[in-house]
Amino acid sequence: MKKKQTAISPVAAEESAFSEVLQLIQTARQRAYQAVNTELVSLYWQIGGYISRKLESAEWGDGVVDQLALFLARTQPGLRGFTRRNLFRMRQFYECYSENEIVSALLTQLPWTHHLMIMGSCKRHEEREFYLRMAQKEGWRSRELQRQIQSCLFEKAILNPPKVSATLRQWHPEAGNLFKDAYSLEFLGLADTHSEADLHTALLRNLGRFITELGRDFCFVGSEHPIQVGGQDFALDLLFFHRGMNCLVAIELKVREFRPEDLGKLNFYLEALDRDHRKPHENRSIGLLLCATKDSEVVEYALSRTLSPAMIAEYETQLPDKKLLRAKLHEFYQLLASEADDNAESPSTHPKRKTKNS
Numbered sequence: 001m002k003k004k005q006t007a008i009s010p011v012a013a014e015e016s017a018f019s020e021v022l023q024l025i026q027t028a029r030q031r032a033y034q035a036v037n038t039e040l041v042s043l044y045w046q047i048g049g050y051i052s053r054k055l056e057s058a059e060w061g062d063g064v065v066d067q068l069a070l071f072l073a074r075t076q077p078g079l080r081g082f083t084r085r086n087l088f089r090m091r092q093f094y095e096c097y098s099e100n101e102i103v104s105a106l107l108t109q110l111p112w113t114h115h116l117m118i119m120g121s122c123k124r125h126e127e128r129e130f131y132l133r134m135a136q137k138e139g140w141r142s143r144e145l146q147r148q149i150q151s152c153l154f155e156k157a158i159l160n161p162p163k164v165s166a167t168l169r170q171w172h173p174e175a176g177n178l179f180k181d182a183y184s185l186e187f188l189g190l191a192d193t194h195s196e197a198d199l200h201t202a203l204l205r206n207l208g209r210f211i212t213e214l215g216r217d218f219c220f221v222g223s224e225h226p227i228q229v230g231g232q233d234f235a236l237d238l239l240f241f242h243r244g245m246n247c248l249v250a251i252e253l254k255v256r257e258f259r260p261e262d263l264g265k266l267n268f269y270l271e272a273l274d275r276d277h278r279k280p281h282e283n284r285s286i287g288l289l290l291c292a293t294k295d296s297e298v299v300e301y302a303l304s305r306t307l308s309p310a311m312i313a314e315y316e317t318q319l320p321d322k323k324l325l326r327a328k329l330h331e332f333y334q335l336l337a338s339e340a341d342d343n344a345e346s347p348s349t350h351p352k353r354k355t356k357n358s
Contacts, residue, residue: 037108037110037111037112038108038109040112041107041108041110041111041112041115042108044090044093044112045090045093045094045104045107047087047090048089048090048091048092048093048094048095049094049098051065051068051087051088051090051091051094052091052094052095052098055091065084065087065088065091066084068087069082069083069084069087089116089119092119093115093119096119096125096128097128100125100129103128103129103132106132106133106136107132109136110132110135110136111142113142114135114140114142114145117142117145117146117149118131118132118135118145118149121149122149122154127154130153130154130157131145131148131149131153131154134148134153137216138212138215138216139216140212144212147184150319150322151184151186151316151319151320152319152320152322152325152326153180155322155325155326155328155329156180156181156182156320156325157180158329158332159325159328159329159332160181160182161176161181162175162176162179162180162181162311162313163181163296163299163300163303163311163312163313164176164179164303164310164311165303165306165307165308165309165310165311166303166304167306167307167308167309167310168286168308168309168310168311171283171284171286171309172245172247172283172286172309174244174245175245175286175311178215178217178242178244178245179288179311179313180313181313181314182313182314182315182316183213183214183290183313183314183315183316184213184315184316184319184320185202185203185210185213185315185316185317186316186317186318186319187206187209188202188203188206188317189202190202190317192317194255194317195255196253196254196255198255199253199255199315200223200237200238200253203238203253204223207220214240215242217242217243217244217245218240218241218242218249219240219241219242219243220238220240221239221240221241221248222238222239223237223238223239224236224237225238225239227269227272227273227276227277228276229268229272234269234272236250236252236269236273237251237252237253238250238251238252238253239251239273245283245286246281246282246283247278247282247283247284247285247286248273248277248278248282248285248286249285249286249287249288250266250269250270250273250285250286250287250288251287251288251289251290252265252266252269252287252288252289252290253290254289254290254291254292255292256291256292256293257291257292257293257294257295258289258291258293258294258295258298258299258302258312258314260298260301260302262289262291263289263302263303263306263308263310263312266287266289266308266310267287267306267307267308267310269287270284270285270286270287270308270309270310273285284309285309286309286310286311287308287309287310287311288310288311288312288313289310289311289312289313290313290314290315291312291313291314291315292314292315293314294312294313294314299312
C-alpha cells in the first residue's frame with residue numbers, strides 16, 4: 001500500500017526552489033551597502049581632514065566653511081548631508097581619530113550614524129574606541145548602540161570588571177572580555193518586586209534582546225533544561241552555547257542577593273553537563289550565576305577557592321544613573337593620575353635624583 005504524499009503548496013515549492021537565488025540577492029545587497037558605507041565614511045574622513053588642516057593653518061576661518069556649504073548647495077543641488085553643521089562634524093570626526101592609526105582602520109566598518117552617536121555621547125578617546133570596537137564586534141544597530149551607551153557599558157566595564165573564578169580564567173582566558181559584571185535587563189519591564197518565574201518568563205519572551213545583551217556568540221539551547229543524576233531529576237534555568245569558546249554555558253537565576261551556597265548548586269549542574277551532555281569536540285562547560293544583587297567581598301571569597309569554572313554577575317531592571325557613574329569614573333581616573341605622579345616622583349624610579357640623606 002502506497003503512503004499518501006503530503007501536498008506541497010505552490011508558494012512553498014517556489015521558496016524551496018528559488019531560495020539560493022534569493023540568498024545571492026541578499027548577499028549582494030549587503031555587500032553593496034557595505035561598499036557604499038565604506039566610500040561614504042572615507043569621503044567624510046577626507047573632507048574632515050581637509051577642513052581641519054585649512055583651519056589649523058589659519059588659511060581658513062570658520063566663515064569659509066559656511067561659504068563651502070553654500071557653494072556645494074548651489075553647485076550640487078541634489079547633494080545632501082553637506083550643511084555647515086555636518087561639515088564641522090566631518091572635521092570633528094577626523095580630529096577625533098587622526099592620531100590613532102589602529103582605530104582609524106575600524107572607522108569604515110561602521111555606519112556614519114554610529115559615528116555621530118559615539119562622538120556626541122563620548123568625551124574620552126578611550127570611551128570612543130571602546131564603543132567603536134564593541135559595535136563592530138557585536139554588530140550593533142544604531143538603537144542598540146544608543147542603549148549600550150545609555151546603560152553605561154564603558155563606565156561599568158572600567159569600574160567593575162567581571163568577577164570570574166581562577167578555573168574559568170585558566171580554561172578560557174578570554175572570558176573576562178566576554179562576560180559582564182552587570183547585565184542591563186530594563187527591556188523586560190519587570191516590577192520592582194518580582195519572582196524568579198517572572199524573570200524567567202520575561203527572559204524567554206525577550207530572548208532575542210537578552211542574547212544581544214549577552215553577546216552575539218551566545219546561542220540558545222533550552223529553558224529548564226532537564227538534568228538527571230542517579231534517580232533524581234533537576235532543571236537548569238537556562239542553557240546556552242558559546243560559539244567562540246565552544247562550550248555550553250549554564251545560567252542560573254536568583255532574584256535575591258548572591259549566597260555562597262548558590263555556587264555549589266551551579267557546580268553540580270556543570271559536572272552533570274560535562275559528564276552526560278557535552279559532546280566530544282566541545283570544551284568544558286562554564287556557569288553564570290545571574291543575581292539581583294551581590295556583595296563584592298562575598299563574591300571574592302566564594303570564587304577564591306572554588307574549582308568551578310563560574311562567574312557571578314547581577315542584573316539591573318533599570319538603566320543606571322549615568323551622571324553618578326561618570327562622576328565615579330572621573331574619580332577613578334584622578335586616582336590613577338595621582339598614583340602615576342607619585343610613581344614618577346619616587347626615588348626608585350629616578351635613580352639619579354638626590355634624596356635628603358644622600
